[in-house]
Amino acid sequence: MMNKKIIPLLIIIGLVFIGAIFFIPSVTKKVDWTLSFNERSTNPYGLKVFHKELARIFDNQKIRTVYHSPYHYLTAHSEYGIGDHIAEGTYMIVGNSSRVGDYYSIEELLYFASEGNTVFISDYNIPKMLKDSLVFDISFQNNKDSISTLSIHSSSDENPLEIKLDKNKKDYYFSTLSDSLPSEILGYTLTNEGKKPNFLKIPYYDGAFLIHLQPKAFTNYNLLKDNRYKYAESALSFLPDADIYFNSYLKYQTAYTGNAEQQSNLSWFLEQISFKWAWYFALMLLLLFMIFNAKRRQRVIKIIKPLENTSVAFVKTISNLYIETNDHESLIKKKITYFLEKIRTDFNLETDVLDEDFKERLILKSGKKREVVDNLLRYLDELKTKTVFSENHLFKLNKLIEDFYKK
16 A cells, blocks of 8 residues: 555655646747857857867867966976977967966967967957067957958968958957068958958067957857858968967856856756756756655764874884984985975976076965075075084974975
8 A cells, every 4th residue: 555655745746747847938048149269169159160170271280279378388398398298389379368368378478489389369359468579559440230341361362362250349450560570461351441450470589470350250150151161261371280289278267248158067968958857857856855755864873983094103103213313314315305306296396406497486386485485495505515414404494394385
Protein backbone atom coordinates (compact mmCIF):
# COMPACT_ATOMS: atom_id res chain seq x y z
CA MET A 1 0.00 0.00 0.00
CA MET A 2 1.36 3.41 -0.97
CA ASN A 3 2.66 5.54 1.90
CA LYS A 4 0.15 8.31 2.63
CA LYS A 5 2.97 10.86 2.94
CA ILE A 6 3.96 10.27 -0.70
CA ILE A 7 0.51 11.21 -2.10
CA PRO A 8 0.77 15.02 -1.41
CA LEU A 9 4.24 15.04 -2.94
CA LEU A 10 3.03 13.32 -6.11
CA ILE A 11 0.12 15.78 -6.39
CA ILE A 12 2.48 18.78 -6.13
CA ILE A 13 4.88 17.26 -8.65
CA GLY A 14 1.98 16.74 -11.06
CA LEU A 15 0.80 20.34 -10.66
CA VAL A 16 4.33 21.66 -11.28
CA PHE A 17 4.66 19.48 -14.37
CA ILE A 18 1.33 20.68 -15.79
CA GLY A 19 2.29 24.29 -15.08
CA ALA A 20 5.61 23.83 -16.84
CA ILE A 21 3.80 22.54 -19.94
CA PHE A 22 0.83 24.92 -20.19
CA PHE A 23 1.72 28.10 -18.34
CA ILE A 24 5.40 28.75 -19.12
CA PRO A 25 5.39 31.27 -21.97
CA SER A 26 7.40 30.56 -25.06
CA VAL A 27 10.81 32.17 -24.85
CA THR A 28 12.45 33.73 -27.88
CA LYS A 29 16.20 33.76 -27.80
CA LYS A 30 17.51 37.34 -28.00
CA VAL A 31 20.51 38.20 -30.10
CA ASP A 32 23.35 39.62 -28.01
CA TRP A 33 24.96 42.52 -29.87
CA THR A 34 27.58 43.14 -27.18
CA LEU A 35 31.00 44.15 -28.51
CA SER A 36 32.85 41.29 -26.83
CA PHE A 37 35.46 40.57 -29.55
CA ASN A 38 35.82 37.13 -27.96
CA GLU A 39 37.26 34.40 -30.18
CA ARG A 40 35.00 31.81 -28.50
CA SER A 41 31.78 33.75 -29.01
CA THR A 42 29.25 32.94 -31.74
CA ASN A 43 27.39 36.21 -31.09
CA PRO A 44 27.36 38.77 -33.95
CA TYR A 45 30.27 40.75 -32.54
CA GLY A 46 32.35 37.78 -31.42
CA LEU A 47 35.46 36.60 -33.29
CA LYS A 48 34.94 32.85 -33.56
CA VAL A 49 34.81 32.83 -37.38
CA PHE A 50 37.83 35.14 -37.67
CA HIS A 51 39.88 33.11 -35.20
CA LYS A 52 39.04 29.89 -37.04
CA GLU A 53 39.89 31.37 -40.46
CA LEU A 54 43.32 32.51 -39.27
CA ALA A 55 44.45 28.89 -39.40
CA ARG A 56 43.29 28.64 -43.02
CA ILE A 57 44.89 31.91 -44.16
CA PHE A 58 48.19 31.24 -42.36
CA ASP A 59 48.11 27.50 -43.00
CA ASN A 60 51.87 27.02 -42.77
CA GLN A 61 52.22 28.91 -39.47
CA LYS A 62 51.21 28.32 -35.87
CA ILE A 63 48.28 30.24 -34.40
CA ARG A 64 48.74 30.63 -30.65
CA THR A 65 46.01 32.11 -28.45
CA VAL A 66 47.49 34.17 -25.62
CA TYR A 67 45.56 34.30 -22.33
CA HIS A 68 48.17 36.39 -20.48
CA SER A 69 49.15 40.05 -20.72
CA PRO A 70 51.66 40.91 -23.47
CA TYR A 71 54.26 41.71 -20.81
CA HIS A 72 54.05 38.35 -19.05
CA TYR A 73 53.74 36.28 -22.24
CA LEU A 74 56.42 37.97 -24.35
CA THR A 75 58.83 38.19 -21.40
CA ALA A 76 58.40 34.48 -20.67
CA HIS A 77 58.83 33.59 -24.36
CA SER A 78 61.92 35.69 -24.96
CA GLU A 79 65.56 34.73 -25.27
CA TYR A 80 66.02 34.90 -21.49
CA GLY A 81 62.51 33.68 -20.54
CA ILE A 82 61.23 30.35 -19.28
CA GLY A 83 58.84 29.58 -22.16
CA ASP A 84 59.15 26.60 -24.48
CA HIS A 85 59.87 28.79 -27.51
CA ILE A 86 60.92 32.32 -28.50
CA ALA A 87 57.97 34.42 -29.66
CA GLU A 88 58.53 35.71 -33.21
CA GLY A 89 55.99 36.78 -35.81
CA THR A 90 52.80 38.85 -35.39
CA TYR A 91 51.16 39.78 -32.09
CA MET A 92 47.46 40.41 -32.89
CA ILE A 93 44.96 42.38 -30.80
CA VAL A 94 41.38 42.80 -32.08
CA GLY A 95 39.20 44.89 -29.75
CA ASN A 96 39.63 45.58 -26.03
CA SER A 97 43.19 46.87 -26.52
CA SER A 98 42.75 49.25 -23.57
CA ARG A 99 42.75 46.22 -21.27
CA VAL A 100 46.32 45.34 -22.25
CA GLY A 101 47.50 48.95 -22.20
CA ASP A 102 49.52 48.91 -18.97
CA TYR A 103 53.00 50.43 -19.05
CA TYR A 104 54.96 47.17 -19.04
CA SER A 105 52.81 45.53 -21.75
CA ILE A 106 53.17 48.53 -24.09
CA GLU A 107 56.93 48.59 -23.46
CA GLU A 108 57.09 44.87 -24.31
CA LEU A 109 55.05 45.34 -27.52
CA LEU A 110 57.37 48.17 -28.61
CA TYR A 111 60.40 45.99 -27.93
CA PHE A 112 58.77 43.04 -29.73
CA ALA A 113 58.24 45.16 -32.85
CA SER A 114 61.73 46.67 -32.69
CA GLU A 115 63.23 43.17 -32.94
CA GLY A 116 61.82 42.69 -36.44
CA ASN A 117 58.31 41.50 -35.54
CA THR A 118 54.84 42.89 -36.30
CA VAL A 119 52.11 44.14 -33.95
CA PHE A 120 48.60 44.24 -35.45
CA ILE A 121 45.96 46.17 -33.46
CA SER A 122 42.38 46.76 -34.58
CA ASP A 123 40.39 48.86 -32.13
CA TYR A 124 38.60 52.17 -31.73
CA ASN A 125 40.67 53.50 -28.85
CA ILE A 126 44.39 52.74 -28.89
CA PRO A 127 46.24 53.00 -25.52
CA LYS A 128 47.57 56.53 -25.01
CA MET A 129 51.14 55.40 -24.33
CA LEU A 130 51.22 53.64 -27.72
CA LYS A 131 49.75 56.69 -29.50
CA ASP A 132 52.43 58.88 -27.91
CA SER A 133 55.23 56.46 -28.81
CA LEU A 134 54.14 56.15 -32.46
CA VAL A 135 53.08 59.83 -32.67
CA PHE A 136 49.52 59.70 -33.98
CA ASP A 137 46.09 60.71 -32.79
CA ILE A 138 42.52 59.49 -33.46
CA SER A 139 39.22 61.30 -34.06
CA PHE A 140 35.75 60.18 -35.06
CA GLN A 141 32.60 61.47 -36.76
CA ASN A 142 29.04 60.42 -36.07
CA ASN A 143 27.45 58.40 -38.83
CA LYS A 144 23.88 59.54 -39.48
CA ASP A 145 22.74 56.52 -41.51
CA SER A 146 24.85 54.02 -39.44
CA ILE A 147 26.55 52.79 -42.61
CA SER A 148 30.33 53.02 -42.98
CA THR A 149 32.26 52.71 -46.23
CA LEU A 150 35.71 51.15 -45.81
CA SER A 151 38.41 50.57 -48.39
CA ILE A 152 41.75 48.79 -48.49
CA HIS A 153 44.40 50.61 -50.47
CA SER A 154 48.06 50.29 -51.36
CA SER A 155 50.28 51.89 -53.99
CA SER A 156 49.89 48.84 -56.26
CA ASP A 157 46.06 48.81 -56.15
CA GLU A 158 44.37 50.29 -59.19
CA ASN A 159 40.88 49.35 -57.93
CA PRO A 160 40.90 49.43 -54.11
CA LEU A 161 38.59 46.95 -52.38
CA GLU A 162 35.57 48.69 -50.86
CA ILE A 163 32.82 47.40 -48.55
CA LYS A 164 29.98 48.86 -46.50
CA LEU A 165 29.33 48.08 -42.82
CA ASP A 166 25.87 48.61 -41.38
CA LYS A 167 24.97 49.13 -37.68
CA ASN A 168 27.98 51.42 -37.34
CA LYS A 169 27.27 54.78 -35.69
CA LYS A 170 30.79 56.25 -35.76
CA ASP A 171 33.67 56.45 -38.20
CA TYR A 172 37.12 56.50 -36.57
CA TYR A 173 40.17 57.83 -38.41
CA PHE A 174 43.72 59.11 -37.88
CA SER A 175 43.63 62.88 -37.37
CA THR A 176 47.39 63.31 -36.77
CA LEU A 177 50.28 61.35 -38.27
CA SER A 178 53.97 61.36 -37.39
CA ASP A 179 56.64 63.03 -39.50
CA SER A 180 59.46 61.26 -37.67
CA LEU A 181 57.93 57.79 -38.25
CA PRO A 182 56.74 57.90 -41.88
CA SER A 183 53.67 55.71 -42.11
CA GLU A 184 52.04 53.95 -45.05
CA ILE A 185 48.27 54.36 -45.45
CA LEU A 186 46.68 50.97 -46.10
CA GLY A 187 43.00 51.83 -45.78
CA TYR A 188 40.40 54.60 -45.59
CA THR A 189 36.97 55.28 -44.17
CA LEU A 190 34.54 57.58 -45.94
CA THR A 191 33.35 60.38 -43.63
CA ASN A 192 31.25 63.50 -44.14
CA GLU A 193 34.49 65.36 -44.91
CA GLY A 194 35.75 62.82 -47.44
CA LYS A 195 38.17 59.91 -47.20
CA LYS A 196 40.14 59.63 -43.97
CA PRO A 197 42.92 57.11 -43.23
CA ASN A 198 41.86 54.37 -40.80
CA PHE A 199 44.53 51.72 -41.45
CA LEU A 200 48.26 52.47 -41.10
CA LYS A 201 51.55 50.65 -41.28
CA ILE A 202 54.08 52.41 -39.03
CA PRO A 203 57.70 51.20 -39.25
CA TYR A 204 59.38 50.80 -35.87
CA TYR A 205 63.09 50.00 -35.94
CA ASP A 206 63.37 46.54 -37.56
CA GLY A 207 59.63 45.79 -37.30
CA ALA A 208 56.29 47.54 -37.73
CA PHE A 209 52.91 48.34 -36.20
CA LEU A 210 49.71 47.86 -38.22
CA ILE A 211 47.00 50.00 -36.60
CA HIS A 212 43.40 49.53 -37.78
CA LEU A 213 40.42 51.49 -36.41
CA GLN A 214 37.39 49.34 -37.31
CA PRO A 215 37.44 46.02 -35.39
CA LYS A 216 33.81 45.29 -36.34
CA ALA A 217 35.08 44.33 -39.79
CA PHE A 218 36.53 41.13 -38.30
CA THR A 219 33.47 40.02 -36.32
CA ASN A 220 31.18 37.06 -37.05
CA TYR A 221 28.36 39.27 -38.34
CA ASN A 222 30.42 41.03 -40.98
CA LEU A 223 32.53 38.05 -42.06
CA LEU A 224 29.38 36.03 -42.80
CA LYS A 225 27.44 38.77 -44.57
CA ASP A 226 27.74 39.24 -48.34
CA ASN A 227 31.35 39.58 -49.49
CA ARG A 228 32.64 41.52 -46.50
CA TYR A 229 35.08 38.72 -45.68
CA LYS A 230 37.22 39.96 -48.59
CA TYR A 231 38.00 43.10 -46.61
CA ALA A 232 39.39 41.05 -43.71
CA GLU A 233 41.41 38.91 -46.09
CA SER A 234 42.90 42.01 -47.74
CA ALA A 235 43.75 43.54 -44.36
CA LEU A 236 45.53 40.36 -43.27
CA SER A 237 47.46 40.21 -46.54
CA PHE A 238 49.72 42.97 -45.21
CA LEU A 239 50.93 40.69 -42.40
CA PRO A 240 54.12 38.68 -42.83
CA ASP A 241 53.85 34.92 -43.32
CA ALA A 242 54.81 34.16 -39.72
CA ASP A 243 53.36 32.73 -36.52
CA ILE A 244 50.33 34.55 -35.07
CA TYR A 245 49.97 35.33 -31.36
CA PHE A 246 46.27 36.11 -30.92
CA ASN A 247 45.58 38.12 -27.78
CA SER A 248 42.68 36.88 -25.66
CA TYR A 249 43.70 38.52 -22.38
CA LEU A 250 40.59 39.51 -20.35
CA LYS A 251 38.28 39.01 -23.34
CA TYR A 252 35.67 37.53 -20.99
CA GLN A 253 34.98 41.05 -19.81
CA THR A 254 33.09 43.40 -22.08
CA ALA A 255 35.08 46.34 -23.33
CA TYR A 256 32.29 48.82 -23.95
CA THR A 257 28.75 47.98 -22.83
CA GLY A 258 26.71 45.16 -21.42
CA ASN A 259 27.59 42.32 -19.12
CA ALA A 260 30.41 39.84 -19.42
CA GLU A 261 29.79 36.83 -21.60
CA GLN A 262 28.75 33.75 -19.69
CA GLN A 263 31.48 31.12 -19.73
CA SER A 264 30.01 28.45 -17.45
CA ASN A 265 29.91 24.84 -18.59
CA LEU A 266 26.09 24.98 -18.72
CA SER A 267 25.90 28.21 -20.75
CA TRP A 268 25.37 26.49 -24.12
CA PHE A 269 22.81 24.01 -22.75
CA LEU A 270 20.82 26.76 -21.03
CA GLU A 271 20.51 28.52 -24.37
CA GLN A 272 18.52 25.51 -25.60
CA ILE A 273 14.94 26.24 -24.51
CA SER A 274 13.81 22.60 -24.06
CA PHE A 275 16.85 21.64 -22.03
CA LYS A 276 16.65 24.80 -19.93
CA TRP A 277 13.10 24.14 -18.71
CA ALA A 278 13.86 20.45 -18.19
CA TRP A 279 16.82 21.51 -16.04
CA TYR A 280 14.71 23.97 -14.03
CA PHE A 281 11.96 21.36 -13.61
CA ALA A 282 14.51 18.84 -12.28
CA LEU A 283 15.79 21.43 -9.80
CA MET A 284 12.22 22.12 -8.60
CA LEU A 285 11.63 18.38 -8.08
CA LEU A 286 14.87 18.12 -6.13
CA LEU A 287 13.88 21.08 -3.96
CA LEU A 288 10.44 19.57 -3.24
CA PHE A 289 12.03 16.22 -2.41
CA MET A 290 14.36 17.89 0.08
CA ILE A 291 11.49 19.82 1.69
CA PHE A 292 9.23 16.77 2.17
CA ASN A 293 12.09 14.48 3.17
CA ALA A 294 13.77 16.89 5.58
CA LYS A 295 13.72 15.06 8.92
CA ARG A 296 16.27 15.56 11.63
CA ARG A 297 18.33 12.41 11.43
CA GLN A 298 21.75 12.53 12.95
CA ARG A 299 23.95 9.62 13.87
CA VAL A 300 26.50 9.70 16.63
CA ILE A 301 29.49 11.61 15.37
CA LYS A 302 32.64 9.66 15.89
CA ILE A 303 35.56 11.69 17.17
CA ILE A 304 38.49 11.21 14.85
CA LYS A 305 41.86 12.32 16.11
CA PRO A 306 43.56 14.48 13.47
CA LEU A 307 46.72 13.12 11.95
CA GLU A 308 49.90 14.44 13.47
CA ASN A 309 52.00 16.61 11.21
CA THR A 310 55.18 14.54 11.33
CA SER A 311 56.87 16.81 8.78
CA VAL A 312 56.87 19.72 11.25
CA ALA A 313 58.18 17.47 14.03
CA PHE A 314 60.93 16.21 11.75
CA VAL A 315 61.99 19.75 10.81
CA LYS A 316 62.08 20.76 14.48
CA THR A 317 64.22 17.72 15.34
CA ILE A 318 66.71 18.41 12.55
CA SER A 319 66.87 22.13 13.47
CA ASN A 320 67.56 21.34 17.12
CA LEU A 321 70.29 18.92 16.05
CA TYR A 322 72.09 21.63 14.05
CA ILE A 323 71.74 24.16 16.88
CA GLU A 324 72.97 21.76 19.58
CA THR A 325 76.06 20.89 17.51
CA ASN A 326 76.67 24.62 16.78
CA ASP A 327 76.76 23.83 13.06
CA HIS A 328 75.64 27.35 12.11
CA GLU A 329 77.37 27.26 8.73
CA SER A 330 75.31 24.31 7.47
CA LEU A 331 72.07 25.81 8.72
CA ILE A 332 72.84 29.19 7.13
CA LYS A 333 73.67 27.58 3.77
CA LYS A 334 70.47 25.54 3.84
CA LYS A 335 68.36 28.60 4.62
CA ILE A 336 69.96 30.49 1.72
CA THR A 337 69.46 27.52 -0.62
CA TYR A 338 65.80 27.21 0.39
CA PHE A 339 65.22 30.98 0.03
CA LEU A 340 66.71 31.12 -3.48
CA GLU A 341 64.71 28.05 -4.54
CA LYS A 342 61.52 29.77 -3.34
CA ILE A 343 62.45 32.90 -5.33
CA ARG A 344 62.87 30.76 -8.47
CA THR A 345 59.54 29.03 -7.85
CA ASP A 346 57.45 32.08 -6.85
CA PHE A 347 58.82 34.68 -9.27
CA ASN A 348 60.42 32.70 -12.14
CA LEU A 349 63.77 34.43 -11.63
CA GLU A 350 67.23 32.96 -12.20
CA THR A 351 69.32 33.20 -8.99
CA ASP A 352 72.76 32.33 -10.33
CA VAL A 353 73.88 35.97 -10.25
CA LEU A 354 72.45 38.30 -7.60
CA ASP A 355 73.38 41.55 -9.36
CA GLU A 356 71.59 44.89 -9.81
CA ASP A 357 69.48 43.55 -12.67
CA PHE A 358 68.31 40.65 -10.48
CA LYS A 359 67.52 43.06 -7.65
CA GLU A 360 65.40 45.30 -9.89
CA ARG A 361 63.44 42.34 -11.31
CA LEU A 362 62.89 40.92 -7.81
CA ILE A 363 61.58 44.29 -6.54
CA LEU A 364 59.27 44.57 -9.56
CA LYS A 365 57.85 41.05 -9.35
CA SER A 366 57.62 40.72 -5.55
CA GLY A 367 56.32 44.24 -4.84
CA LYS A 368 58.62 44.47 -1.79
CA LYS A 369 60.22 47.72 -0.61
CA ARG A 370 63.61 48.49 -2.11
CA GLU A 371 65.16 48.88 1.36
CA VAL A 372 64.07 45.35 2.40
CA VAL A 373 65.46 43.74 -0.77
CA ASP A 374 68.67 45.80 -0.57
CA ASN A 375 69.37 44.74 3.01
CA LEU A 376 68.71 41.06 2.28
CA LEU A 377 70.83 40.82 -0.90
CA ARG A 378 73.66 42.84 0.67
CA TYR A 379 73.78 40.45 3.62
CA LEU A 380 73.78 37.41 1.33
CA ASP A 381 76.84 38.86 -0.41
CA GLU A 382 78.45 39.51 2.97
CA LEU A 383 77.92 35.90 4.08
CA LYS A 384 79.70 34.64 0.96
CA THR A 385 82.93 36.28 2.17
CA LYS A 386 82.86 34.77 5.66
CA THR A 387 84.61 31.59 6.73
CA VAL A 388 83.41 31.52 10.32
CA PHE A 389 79.71 31.69 11.21
CA SER A 390 78.11 32.46 14.53
CA GLU A 391 74.65 32.29 16.00
CA ASN A 392 74.22 36.04 15.38
CA HIS A 393 74.75 35.50 11.64
CA LEU A 394 72.00 32.90 11.64
CA PHE A 395 69.58 35.10 13.58
CA LYS A 396 70.22 38.12 11.38
CA LEU A 397 69.72 36.09 8.17
CA ASN A 398 66.49 34.62 9.52
CA LYS A 399 65.18 38.11 10.43
CA LEU A 400 65.95 39.56 6.98
CA ILE A 401 64.21 36.65 5.25
CA GLU A 402 61.19 37.03 7.53
CA ASP A 403 61.11 40.80 6.78
CA PHE A 404 61.05 39.97 3.06
CA TYR A 405 57.99 37.73 3.41
CA LYS A 406 56.06 40.10 5.66
CA LYS A 407 52.94 41.54 3.98
